[in-house]
Amino acid sequence: MVAHLSFSTPKPPPNRAQQIFSHLTDRIDREQRKRPLGLVSNFVADQLPHRIAEIKDSKRPDEGVKALGRSINAMIASADYEVQLLNLPQPDFAIAKTDIHYLVNCAYQMSAFAGLHPVEAELTVGEELSRLARLSCHRQPSIEVLSYEDMILTNPVQSDPRVYCLGAAGVEERDFCLGHQLIESELQLAIEALLELRDTAEADAGHCLAVCLECLESAKFILTRFYEHMSPDLFGQFRVFYGKNPYKNRLGPSGRFSARIVAVSVLLVGDDLFQQKPQFYRDVYRLSEYYPHECINEVFRWLSPGNASAELTPAWLKGKADFPRSATISPVIKRHGNEIAKLCASCVYALDQFTRMHRITALKYTVEPGRPIVGVEASESVEAVLSQRLLTGARF
Numbered sequence: 001m002v003a004h005l006s007f008s009t010p011k012p013p014p015n016r017a018q019q020i021f022s023h024l025t026d027r028i029d030r031e032q033r034k035r036p037l038g039l040v041s042n043f044v045a046d047q048l049p050h051r052i053a054e055i056k057d058s059k060r061p062d063e064g065v066k067a068l069g070r071s072i073n074a075m076i077a078s079a080d081y082e083v084q085l086l087n088l089p090q091p092d093f094a095i096a097k098t099d100i101h102y103l104v105n106c107a108y109q110m111s112a113f114a115g116l117h118p119v120e121a122e123l124t125v126g127e128e129l130s131r132l133a134r135l136s137c138h139r140q141p142s143i144e145v146l147s148y149e150d151m152i153l154t155n156p157v158q159s160d161p162r163v164y165c166l167g168a169a170g171v172e173e174r175d176f177c178l179g180h181q182l183i184e185s186e187l188q189l190a191i192e193a194l195l196e197l198r199d200t201a202e203a204d205a206g207h208c209l210a211v212c213l214e215c216l217e218s219a220k221f222i223l224t225r226f227y228e229h230m231s232p233d234l235f236g237q238f239r240v241f242y243g244k245n246p247y248k249n250r251l252g253p254s255g256r257f258s259a260r261i262v263a264v265s266v267l268l269v270g271d272d273l274f275q276q277k278p279q280f281y282r283d284v285y286r287l288s289e290y291y292p293h294e295c296i297n298e299v300f301r302w303l304s305p306g307n308a309s310a311e312l313t314p315a316w317l318k319g320k321a322d323f324p325r326s327a328t329i330s331p332v333i334k335r336h337g338n339e340i341a342k343l344c345a346s347c348v349y350a351l352d353q354f355t356r357m358h359r360i361t362a363l364k365y366t367v368e369p370g371r372p373i374v375g376v377e378a379s380e381s382v383e384a385v386l387s388q389r390l391l392t393g394a395r396f
């Protein structure tokens with residue numbers, strides 16, 4: 001994930017975060033078009049929200065969604081998109097894969113909206129689109145649903161966003177993705193600082209921790225904008241598209257699958273998390289295919305030092321070995337004095353504040369009375385998931 005450590009990664013301009021959810025405009029300006037799959041990408045970026053709105057307004061949504069499926073499949077059949085897809089350079093390929101999965105997800109979610117039977121839903125998704133989707137997951141091993149990586153990390157939200165809604169709801173949807181993306185940038189910088197501290201003998205511990213602290217506070221600031229400024233009604237309009245697949249036992253994209261939150265948590269409090277919340281680790285391993293592949297595998301390698309099959313449940317999680325503290329910064333902190341321990345405690349506190357802020361945000365928007373809960377396995381309560389990284393007691 002982070003092969004070369006540097007603090008030079010450009011930070012997003014600070015006003016970017018202040019602009020999200022400003023509700024000053026109800027249209028999206030597309031600064032720079034990103035259309036790796038030609039007509040198919042054009043369709044996703046320019047037409048899909050209109051087609052969805054028409055179906056929602058129509059008297060026969062079932063006919064509308066079937067017609068949408070037919071036109072998407074006819075478009076794909078009209079050119080050799082399989083060859084195009086396989087020949088794209090990696091950054092373009094990632095956007096192309098995102099376009100394809102936006103279409104597949106749309107076909108399933110709209111089929112459910114129109115009350116289609118599972119067989120009809122599969123016919124709506126169609127052979128051509130399904131084949132292209134499978135091929136994209138073959139080239140870049142990933143789960144065969146719209147993933148957090150597609151929606152947040154790859155979606156070109158700053159220049160040519162992919163969204164499902166029109167007008168103000170589409171702008172809110174774009175800002176929802178953008179807010180996540182800005183938080184991901186902060187987390188990335190925090191990870192780089194913590195890795196430098198953990199892995200480089202001559203690292204300036206004070207500087208690394210100060211960078212980490214600043215990034216975590218900044219991430220919390222962005223999350224606070226969600227809480228204070230995102231419109232619950234507009235959120236309700238787009239979130240239905242990002243829920244569980246209504247026909248398959250597959251979760252939808254969720255911040256839960258931010259591998260960077262897992263990485264920061266492991267680096268800062270990995271051993272305490274294991275002592276207090278082993279379920280957190282069980283869930284990460286159980287749901288590993290939903291996370292961005294490269295980043296989560298890197299974390300798994302830290303957690304299974306010297307083990308080639310790092311993605312399999314490690315012995316320590318089965319109670320057969322000690323937790324690998326070398327994955328965390330704890331051994332390094334122990335070698336320093338009080339000042340560094342205090343700075344580290346501030347980082348732990350900042351991460352905890354972020355998690356608590358997230359919890360109240362999630363409760364405000366998704367669990368309040370009357371709001372349906374989507375995206376969570378029936379066997380697990382939202383409350384349990386939202387508390388899975390909350391620790392009790394001070395540490396250093």
Ligand code: HEM
Pocket residue numbers: 179180183184223226227230254255256257258261355358361362363365366374375376382385386387388389
């Ligand atoms: C208004 C904004 C948000 C809402 C309503 C929300 C809602 C939720 C809900 C309902 C869950 C429970 C599991 C699920 O449904 O998938 C969840 C989990 C989670 N979300 Fe969010 N979320 C929001 C923003 C974010 C952001 C910006 C991030 C940062 C990347 C994030 C990261 C997480 C994480 C890491 C979990 C797993 C629980 C944990 O480890 O704390 N969420 N979220």
